[in-house]
Amino acid sequence: MEKWDVVVVGGGPGGSYAAKTAAEAGLKTVFFERGRKSGEKNSSGCGLGQRWWRDFPELMSELQELPSVRKIEMVVINLIDEHDRLRYRCGTTGSDLCANRWPHGMDGISIYRRDLDPFLAGKAVAAGAELRTSTLISDVLMEGGKVTGVKTEKGEPIGAEVVIAADGAMSTMARKAGMRNRWGGGCTLVPQLDFGCNEQKMDDIIGNAEWCWFGPLYGTYQVNFRDGFHIGAGQWLRDDWDEKPLDMMKKVVSIPGFQAMCRAIEAKPREYQAHLLPWLKKPPKTYMAGMMLAGDAAGFPCPLEAEGIWHAVVSGREAANTAAWAISRGDTSEKALAEYERRWRASNLGKEHEFGEEFVNLWNSSIFDPKLMARQIQLLLEFSMLHPFSIVFDWGDAHMDCFNQHLEHLMDLAPEFGEFGKTYIAPLGRGIWPKNVKRILATVKPRVPGLRRLSDENFFKVVARLSKGLAPFLDPAAKQDAPLPREAYGAGGR
Amino acid sequence: MSEIELDFFELVKRVDTDKMGDFISYDREKCNGCGLCSFVCSFNLWAVKQGKAKLAVRYQELCVECAACWEVCEPGAIDFSYPAGGTGVVIEYG
Numbered sequence: 001m002e003k004w005d006v007v008v009v010g011g012g013p014g015g016s017y018a019a020k021t022a023a024e025a026g027l028k029t030v031f032f033e034r035g036r037k038s039g040e041k042n043s044s045g046c047g048l049g050q051r052w053w054r055d056f057p058e059l060m061s062e063l064q065e066l067p068s069v070r071k072i073e074m075v076v077i078n079l080i081d082e083h084d085r086l087r088y089r090c091g092t093t094g095s096d097l098c099a100n101r102w103p104h105g106m107d108g109i110s111i112y113r114r115d116l117d118p119f120l121a122g123k124a125v126a127a128g129a130e131l132r133t134s135t136l137i138s139d140v141l142m143e144g145g146k147v148t149g150v151k152t153e154k155g156e157p158i159g160a161e162v163v164i165a166a167d168g169a170m171s172t173m174a175r176k177a178g179m180r181n182r183w184g185g186g187c188t189l190v191p192q193l194d195f196g197c198n199e200q201k202m203d204d205i206i207g208n209a210e211w212c213w214f215g216p217l218y219g220t221y222q223v224n225f226r227d228g229f230h231i232g233a234g235q236w237l238r239d240d241w242d243e244k245p246l247d248m249m250k251k252v253v254s255i256p257g258f259q260a261m262c263r264a265i266e267a268k269p270r271e272y273q274a275h276l277l278p279w280l281k282k283p284p285k286t287y288m289a290g291m292m293l294a295g296d297a298a299g300f301p302c303p304l305e306a307e308g309i310w311h312a313v314v315s316g317r318e319a320a321n322t323a324a325w326a327i328s329r330g331d332t333s334e335k336a337l338a339e340y341e342r343r344w345r346a347s348n349l350g351k352e353h354e355f356g357e358e359f360v361n362l363w364n365s366s367i368f369d370p371k372l373m374a375r376q377i378q379l380l381l382e383f384s385m386l387h388p389f390s391i392v393f394d395w396g397d398a399h400m401d402c403f404n405q406h407l408e409h410l411m412d413l414a415p416e417f418g419e420f421g422k423t424y425i426a427p428l429g430r431g432i433w434p435k436n437v438k439r440i441l442a443t444v445k446p447r448v449p450g451l452r453r454l455s456d457e458n459f460f461k462v463v464a465r466l467s468k469g470l471a472p473f474l475d476p477a478a479k480q481d482a483p484l485p486r487e488a489y490g491a492g493g494r
Numbered sequence: 495m496s497e498i499e500l501d502f503f504e505l506v507k508r509v510d511t512d513k514m515g516d517f518i519s520y521d522r523e524k525c526n527g528c529g530l531c532s533f534v535c536s537f538n539l540w541a542v543k544q545g546k547a548k549l550a551v552r553y554q555e556l557c558v559e560c561a562a563c564w565e566v567c568e569p570g571a572i573d574f575s576y577p578a579g580g581t582g583v584v585i586e587y588g
Contacts (some may be wrong), residue, residue: 058557113588114585114587134579168566237562271506273558276565
């Protein structure tokens with residue numbers, strides 16, 4: 001039987017980066033891809049943000065030269081009302097802070113997987129890992145509860161000191177090894193429709209931006225590439241939807257504003273894809289004796305926006321580093337590989353998952369709840385009426401009257417959304433850094449009669465006594481530039 | 495009415511569909527007839543008749559390999575592996 005130090009299952013970004021890292025650590029490494037080449041079986045939104053330049057600087061200058069790349073400098077949000085009219089278009093874009101956070105001066109790129117995945121696989125091969133394509137791994141080899149290798153679809157056994165399973169949302173490896181079965185809730189289905197476009201017109205009309213479309217019954221991302229884009233409409237696989245996933249996509253395509261855009265950039269449907277995407281409050285156990293899970297297989301996609309490629313690559317790197325560490329100690333038991341979980345939790349990936357429960361609850365109960373969604377869009381449109389530009393251009397009445405009428409209307413809606421805010425928005429308050437809470441309070445102090453002469457320090461002491469909710473933020477022992485731990489916040493009485 | 499023509503069948507590319515093998519298996523005994531498999535399938539490959547789901551005979555020619563039917567099957571009647579390596583759906587613009 002063949003014997004390797006590390007067998008990686010999956011030649012997507014997580015698998016390839018794991019293989020690259022393992023090979024660079026001097027481990028005899030093989031990785032398997034079921035497609036004829038990496039990327040051939042993968043679909044995703046695939047926008048790479050600033051954190052890529054922070055975490056993988058060695059890749060970026062080459063990566064951003066690949067053919068399908070479009071620079072991304074903002075996200076355009078299109079809000080559609082119940083009559084299919086485009087009513088509000090706004091953008092999330094960079095402040096000085098964003099532009100200067102990392103020295104590359106770029107916000108991000110979109111790239112097709114047919115460029116990204118083979119590029120990363122190539123890096124692994126260059127580092128000395130062996131890539132076997134068109135090979136489906138269909139089972140694990142186990143001895144006494146420990147994973148000792150894998151089996152190809154043809155029944156060929158392949159031994160390994162450590163297996164890294166980066167085999168996607170359905171993870172045959174995790175299932176065959178008995179780590180889990182279906183996700184059983186918390187998994188989404190993402191149908192995706194790709195369009196080919198006129199590149200010059202995309203440059204002129206779309207620009208360096210991702211787009212999104214939100215309407216009463218759909219939320220859709222539009223990822224823009226050099227000469228094409230795709231839309232994707234993630235949907236939780238649960239039974240309170242009355243629209244089939246594909247119908248939601250058809251609905252977006254039928255929006256007049258969307259069709260106008262398609263006309264303008266000469267967009268023609270080019271490909272349809274669908275994939276599962278875990279969107280979890282917290283990843284389940286990610287290791288067992290002899291095996292670690294990386295990327296989607298581990299349930300790592302971001303609990304806020306479900307981007308999973310950076311998460312796959314970071315977890316692949318951590319898994320391979322853990323494998324190198326464990327193999328060098330001659331111990332790949334479950335206890336030893338628990339080190340993997342410690343490492344990814346301590347990484348930027350772990351930080352992102354610290355608010356998993358709050359983020360997922362927020363989405364689950366807002367735009368991913370078909371009943372609430374229509375109302376949420378109404379509320380967002382109403383909020384947008386208080387935007388300075390909206391007030392300037394509301395010519396229904398005298399400007400100050402317009403402002404007051406909208407304010408009044410918003411307050412009419414407030415009770416309906418108050419409970420929502422209390423249940424789903426307020427828990428996110430835990431994430432505000434204590435030093436920022438103090439800065440806000442310090443600006444309030446001069447307006448509080450009787451307390452305005454206190455030193456900041458004494459003022460905070462009084463506030464902490466008066467407010468159980470604020471006390472944990474004002475505890476002198478609290479770390480100043482990190483979210484409060486869940487326990488500390490709970491102890492604050494919320 | 496949409497002016498964009500969508501022929502979803504034409505929009506999926508596949509290679510060697512005759513070599514894909516059987517990658518969806520179904521246990522009629524376990525099926526509770528809930529119909530979620532049929533609901534999530536992009537190409538209507540599942541139909542529920544007389545309280546039991548039924549998979550299209552030549553599903554390999556239409557399946558997009560998303561595995562949603564497996565994920566939603568509460569009683570575990572549907573099992574999904576992948577088609578043989580190098581066969582089936584080919585994604586060019588993923």
